[in-house]
Amino acid sequence: MDNDVSAGSSTTTIAGRLALGVTLLAFGLGYTGLIDGVTAADAVSIAHYVGGVALFVAGLFALRDRDTASGTAYTVLGAFWFTWAVSAGAQVSDNAAGLFLLLFALVALSLTLAGGDQLGQGAYGLFFAALVLMAVARFAGSDGLTKVGGWFAVAAGAVAWYAATAALAHWPTAFSRRAARPGVTATG
Secondary structure, eight states: OBOOOSTTOSHHHHHHHHHHHHHHHHHHHHHHTOSTTOOGGGGHHHIIIIIIIIHHHHHHHHHHTTOHHHHHHHHHHHHHHHHHHHHTTOOOOHHHHHHHHHHHHHHHHHHHHTOOOHHHHHHHHHHHHHHHHHHHHHHHTOHHHHHHHHHHHHHHHHHHHHHHHHHHHTOOOBOOHHHHSTTOOTTO
16 A cells, blocks of 8 residues: 555545545444434434535535545535434425435436545445445435445544545555556566
8 A cells, every 4th residue: 555645644534534434434324224213314413414414515615625526525525414414303205205316326427437545436436335225225225225324424524534534644545556466566
C-alpha cells in the first residue's frame, strides 16, 4: 500500500467523510438487525443532523474552497440524509420509497464513476449497492434484501470512516498498482 495521505486530506473532506461514515454505520446497522432493539428509525436523528446538516455544511465549505468533487458529493448526500430523516415515519407507498432510494442510488453511482481516490470510490460504490438493494427490497417487499442492503451500508460507512481516520492519522489510503496486479513486476 502507498502512504498516499494527500488524497482526501483536506479538513472539509475529512469532516465530510466522518459525517458520512457515522451516518452510514447508524443507518446500516439499523437495517441489519445486528443489535437487538436497534432499528433504522433509531438512526433518524443522526441522519438528520450529522448526515443532513453537517454533511451539507461540509459540502458548502468544500465548494467555497473550490473542491467541486467533495462539495457536490456532500451537499447532495446531505440533502439525501436530511430528506430521509424528515420523511421517516411518513406514510408513503413502497413504490414511492423505492423510487426515492433508486434515484439517490443513481447519485451514488455518479459519485463512484466520477473518479477520485480509491477509498472514496469504494464508499460510494458500496453505498450505491446498498441503495439499489434497498430500493428493490421496497419494490418487492423483501425484508431479506433490506437486511443485505443494510450490510452494504455498514461496509460503506466503515470505508468512509477509515478514509477520514487514515487521512488524520497518516495511514495508507491507496493501494499501489503493483499490489493491485499480482504477478507484474515493478519494471513490467
